[in-house]
Amino acid sequence: AQYGADTMRLYIMFVGDFEQAAIWSTEAVKGSKRFLDRVWNLAESAKDDPNPSPANEAVLHRTIKKVTGDIDSLKMNTAIAAMMTAVNELTANGVTKGDMRPLLQLLSPFAPHITEELWERFGFAAETGKMCCQSQWPVYDERKTVASTVDFAVQVNGKLKGTVTMPTDSEEAAVAEAALTVEKVQKATAGMQVVKTIFVRNRLVNLIVKPQ
Incomplete structure (x- = not known):
């Protein structure tokens, strides 16, 4: 009722x-x-x-x-x-x-x-x-049933700086390159050297940086 x-x-x-x-x-x-x-x-x-x-x-x-x-x-x-x-x-x-x-x-x-x-x-x-x-x-x-694109979280030293939209199942190198075009990532990596990339397919890329 x-x-x-x-x-x-x-x-x-x-x-x-x-x-x-x-x-x-x-x-x-x-x-x-x-x-x-x-x-x-x-x-x-x-x-x-x-x-x-x-x-x-x-x-x-x-x-x-x-x-x-x-x-x-x-x-x-x-x-x-x-x-x-x-x-x-x-x-x-x-x-x-x-x-x-x-x-x-x-x-x-x-x-x-x-x-x-x-x-x-x-x-x-x-x-x-x-x-x-x-x-x-x-x-x-x-x-x-599978999306043609996916939004990757972009981190620098574990801190979220933005997202990039990439084709599903994109390779690490392509996602990392796209991540470097994000304005906040560029500021966070200015004068720094990328020493390692942590990549989780279709989810995130984390750029580990240190001073040059």
């Missing part, structure tokens, strides 16, 4: 593995309601563009892959967790109408009422002549 059917459905599937006992918590139901509120707010912020945005391509394809596999394995709790993570990333990146389409399709089995309402508001029902639950399940492209 307080939260509605979608929140109830979502919580029952999120509370734990279907094969294991779980403790019911009325207080924890609030988390499911907050997630659905975030989905609604995300939808209201969406740009009226029917195309998925490049910034969200990797997160959407990763989420489609994860949720599809988890549903097949009856791992509903981890499927919902994956969608929660995706909504956080989509909120940070900003979304288009095209980004929302596959998200609503993935969420539909878990929260059918909110997804049908948003599906209609976005015009997908009129466009396809089908409800969200009747639409074709989204398909992921394995090649698109």
Whole structure:
């Protein structure tokens, strides 16, 4: 009565593995309601563009892959967790109408009422002549599950000085060279000699320097 059917459905599937006992918590139901509120707010912020945005391509394809596999394995709790993570990333990146389409399709089995309402508001029902639950399940492209670029944290002697955006799986030398173009890095390394580079693939580069 307080939260509605979608929140109830979502919580029952999120509370734990279907094969294991779980403790019911009325207080924890609030988390499911907050997630659905975030989905609604995300939808209201969406740009009226029917195309998925490049910034969200990797997160959407990763989420489609994860949720599809988890549903097949009856791992509903981890499927919902994956969608929660995706909504956080989509909120940070900003979304288009095209980004929302596959998200609503993935969420539909878990929260059918909110997804049908948003599906209609976005015009997908009129466009396809089908409800969200009747639409074709989204398909992921394995090649698109990995982002084409990644932001590397740039440190000098362990202190963060900025970031550089590089192609995924860039080599150490290329990232270190790009790091030296960051203004704060240039100031921190002026008159200094780079004696060592600590490199964590797709995460960070740390330039160890000492006076020349």
